[in-house]
Amino acid sequence: MSDDEKTADAASDDMKRKFREALEKKNSRSRQGEAHLDGDSSVHGTHGAVTKREFRRKSG
Known part of the structure; x- marks a missing residue:
């Protein structure tokens, strides 16, 4: 490997590390809230036209 390839690999690894850290930071922020999976929706069925569209x- 030449010196250029080593520096390119190091720069690529550094960039990957930075992106991975940013993604982990973003995901940790979104996980702080509640999921509200036990909540019940006020929508329980469809309304309006019951027939199939023709x-x-x-x-002419």
């Missing part, structure tokens, strides 16, 4: 070609 598509017709224009005549």
Whole structure:
């Protein structure tokens, strides 16, 4: 390996490390809140048109 390849690998590893740290920091922030998985939604079904939509070609 030449010196150029070694410095390119070191720069690449340093960049990967920085991105990994930033991602871990971002993910740790989003995990602090509650999941609210036990909450019940106020929407329990659909409303409006119950029939299947019918598509017709224009005549004329």
